[in-house]
Amino acid sequence: xxxxxxxxxxxxxxxxxxxxxxxxxxxxxxxxxxxxxxxxxxxxxxxxxxxxxxxxxxxxxxxxxxxxxxxxxxxxxxxxxxxxxxxxxxxxxxxxxxxxxxxxxxxxxxxxx
Numbered sequence: 001x002x003x004x005x006x007x008x009x010x011x012x013x014x015x016x017x018x019x020x021x022x023x024x025x026x027x028x029x030x031x032x033x034x035x036x037x038x039x040x041x042x043x044x045x046x047x048x049x050x051x052x053x054x055x056x057x058x059x060x061x062x063x064x065x066x067x068x069x070x071x072x073x074x075x076x077x078x079x080x081x082x083x084x085x086x087x088x089x090x091x092x093x094x095x096x097x098x099x100x101x102x103x104x105x106x107x108x109x110x111x112x113x
Contacts, residue, residue: 001035001061001063001071001074003027003030003035006027006035006037006061006074007025007027007037009061009074009076010025010037010039010059010061010076011025013059013076013089014039014041014057018041020043021041021042021043021055022041022042022043022044023039023040023041023042024039024040025037025038025039026038026039026040033062033063033064033065034060034061034062034063035060035061035063036058036059036060036061037058037059037061038056038057038058038059039056039057039058039059040054040055040056041054041055041056041057042054042055055080055081056080056081057078057079057080057081058078058079058081059076059077059078060076060077060078061074061075061076062074062075062076062077075088075089076088076089077089
């Protein structure tokens with residue numbers, strides 16, 4: 001698999017995650033049979049076209065081979081920035097858990113004696 005093909009696969013995955021945030025997909029490198037990508041999510045506004053914060057997700061696209069060495073598909077694993085928990089495309093959080101609302105929290109503080 002070429003890096004461009006992998007890029008299109010990753011774009012297809014992350015474009016399903018959120019309709020609120022935009023994303024950019026970057027090819028990083030190939031190590032053995034693993035293509036690595038970085039995806040940066042952001043939410044620009046008309047008043048702030050350059051967002052103050054972004055979220056990065058790192059993807060490994062593992063090219064699988066059968067016993068005779070022929071390509072037999074791929075597997076996708078990803079981690080969120082600064083986290084060590086590895087997620088797999090078909091056995092991870094529900095899709096609706098990827099999109100985060102940044103609505104203000106209604107927090108009350110109680111004095112403790």
